[in-house]
Amino acid sequence: MNLKELSKQLNLSQTTVSRALNGYPEVNEATRKRVTEAARKYRYRPNVRARTLATGKSMSIGHIIPMSKQNELVNMVFSDFIAGAGLVYADHGYNMTLTIVKDDDELEAYRGFAERGAVDGVIVQAPTREDRRISFLADLDIPFVVHGRASQIRAPYGWLDVNNKRAIQTATKHLLSLGHHRIAMLNGLETLDFAVRRRDGYLAALREANIPPDDSLMRSNDMSEPNGYEAAMELLALKAPPTAFVASSMILALGVKRAIEENNLEMGKDVSVICFDDDISYLPNAGDTPLFTALRSSVRAAGARCASLLIERINKPDAPLPNELWEAELVHGASTGPGPNA
Amino acid sequence: MNLKELSKQLNLSQTTVSRALNGYPEVNEATRKRVTEAARKYRYRPNVRARTLATGKSMSIGHIIPMSKQNELVNMVFSDFIAGAGLVYADHGYNMTLTIVKDDDELEAYRGFAERGAVDGVIVQAPTREDRRISFLADLDIPFVVHGRASQIRAPYGWLDVNNKRAIQTATKHLLSLGHHRIAMLNGLETLDFAVRRRDGYLAALREANIPPDDSLMRSNDMSEPNGYEAAMELLALKAPPTAFVASSMILALGVKRAIEENNLEMGKDVSVICFDDDISYLPNAGDTPLFTALRSSVRAAGARCASLLIERINKPDAPLPNELWEAELVHGASTGPGPNA
DNA sequence: AGAATCGCTCAAAGCGCTTTGGATAACTCA
């Protein structure tokens, strides 16, 4: 059943039926009732393709999630982010159009979205320091919101970020205050902006404590359990192994934990671990005493908020660009204890 | 730049330009070349909304991922499944339309997709035993493929499933052959079809070994690390605790591992653990000796295959319904060892 | 009473593409 047929059934014009259904005021309440009832009766649903063509809005938000070619790793943080965003979209009548691309094709994918009018806006995730996507999207003149920031880019754009530097600085200071002075840092790939900020936080804390940074204690790689494990195994095998680890994600920290145990050491006693916790739903760091001491910030909440900000941007393109910086919360868990200096 | 403008630039009709770009044979190769060059020059991209309206195909596949209301848990297996499917879609020019809904709205979401013509086909994930979605979608007459099966449903439908029963039966037999006879089973929610099949596999193995099942050793819950931990803590506190665990997912097994360690026991020595491993990319159970002995089947490969099957179904609606049963592979890891009967 | 306003409805014009059903010129074959 389409609009034409329905309006014929009702002896009304398509105009009136359309208006009645879409809540326009210039239609008599009595006829509106007739229309809505007939629509229900005949199970009429406006064809979404025709509607989007007519309105020029696709009522859909684009997410592009890149997959690194080497390891075929999907950043698991994406799924929680998307869950948060998806619910907000649904509430506002938007769909989410998701494209998975190999790294190289990413820019093209965004252009495709924009130029072909497939989506009304896009979310940019995991920006690098001078992320090309940002100016690219600005040129394409499509609304977007960045989850994170690109510190090398001066031109304004909408973003929502966690205060990564302060979070990791706090984490490192916490270890220092516990008496650790040989502290390793397992970071994500430092092409990514957030990783650089976290590194800065780590270095800033060491500097405050007058501890010269030791390159051999700093690692940077994809954030996966095996990478955390391998890095920790290497570090624990040093002549002067670290007594504490700062891990850029909980999944890395799980790898560190495994390495600690395999060395017959005890986490929280022999070796301390603190990590950034995105509060992933299926890997919660919760309970009375959470497994890890961590700096927590919900990536799902961030997804939801980014979605809201983007929808606002779509509706009010001239409103000022949103910029939000969230603080992470320190959670005390079982993975930290006094260091050798305590 | 739209088709009208482009064709004006070229002094050609929209028809010819459209045909040239879409590779139809009835256009001179010379003019085709002119057209493609002009298209590149002016950065012409056919508007996807207009195209889908004209063709009647949306070139998009729907995925609906439900979020259980109580725990707000996003099944983490989805992200790998989607990664696998997404790449196949991209290869075939399809998009993925993802909707996240609270449990109750799920059926309505499928109807919305179908009746409004938003997608050309849908994937059904995590079916229950008599999943309502299947007959619902069949009635709506929209192509779909189920990842998993609904054992109570007799009418044919397209599916791809892992042989869950045999996998867990093999797992349990493996523990039995190692000399364990008190074997716990930590399952997923048994409203889900796969969980029931796994339970059947566990029971079948016990039956073969003439071991009466003990309800107190069987648990069923959402598959998360904390749930695995809590169940294992309870079970290990029994007067007669199990000497081995079968876990329905690796994430549960990680919880079991934590509980074992917290009881100052050693996994693979004092207590054995075997699990089902979906081969998630960021939680790999790999290496020379993987952490867990497991029955492995890649959920990402399943996603890719489901996507292919669905696209075939869309293109050839009258072809026979695909039914594929995959066998899981036994992987020997460090989590199992001889039992008390050995 | 005539003009102006209001409330409701409609015909028709898009939205930007694909596709049908010719048209035209060139080319083939007997």
Add this chain to the structure above:
DNA sequence: TGAGTTATCCAAAGCGCTTTGAGCGATTCT
């Protein structure tokens, strides 16, 4: 040479909706 192909191209008709611009009684205002 004239009918029948073939190779190219085009005008126009959708696809199913929204939205513009009018129309037309009925009501209100001056």
